[in-house]
Amino acid sequence: MPWATYWRKPGGYSVITNQSGMPIAQDGRTIGAFAQHERHSFTCCHCNRVTWIESGQHQDIGRCTCCDDLICNQCIGKPCVPMEKAMGTYELRMRELDKRIEALQDKQTNIEERLRVLRETLRTG
Ligand SMILES: [Zn+2]
Numbered sequence: 001m002p003w004a005t006y007w008r009k010p011g012g013y014s015v016i017t018n019q020s021g022m023p024i025a026q027d028g029r030t031i032g033a034f035a036q037h038e039r040h041s042f043t044c045c046h047c048n049r050v051t052w053i054e055s056g057q058h059q060d061i062g063r064c065t066c067c068d069d070l071i072c073n074q075c076i077g078k079p080c081v082p083m084e085k086a087m088g089t090y091e092l093r094m095r096e097l098d099k100r101i102e103a104l105q106d107k108q109t110n111i112e113e114r115l116r117v118l119r120e121t122l123r124t125g
């Protein structure tokens, strides 16, 4: 399983400062009075989902053993299909379809051209 405690590549960063004298609840955790709360985030290389990591505590973060990048909990154990790769496959398929459409259009033009010549021949002949 691609599990690792990983801190090297935080994609985002946010600090919440509690300026009140009372602990506050924020996004499911409590921030003490006059305390600061830091968070980092990373973007999953497979699905582009953003995952927040609480600062100061090491968390288990998924890491793809195939493309060696960070992945979110939802993508752990799933095959490596990075977003870019998936997009690449999609683009290749689109290009292939474009080529086929072009070929069909060429054929169509050819047929029309032949018909035109035939009609011309019938008229003049
Ligand atoms: Zn993911």
Ligand SMILES: [Zn+2]
Pocket: 045, 046, 064, 065, 066, 067, 068, 069, 079, 080, 081, 082
């Ligand atoms: Zn991967």
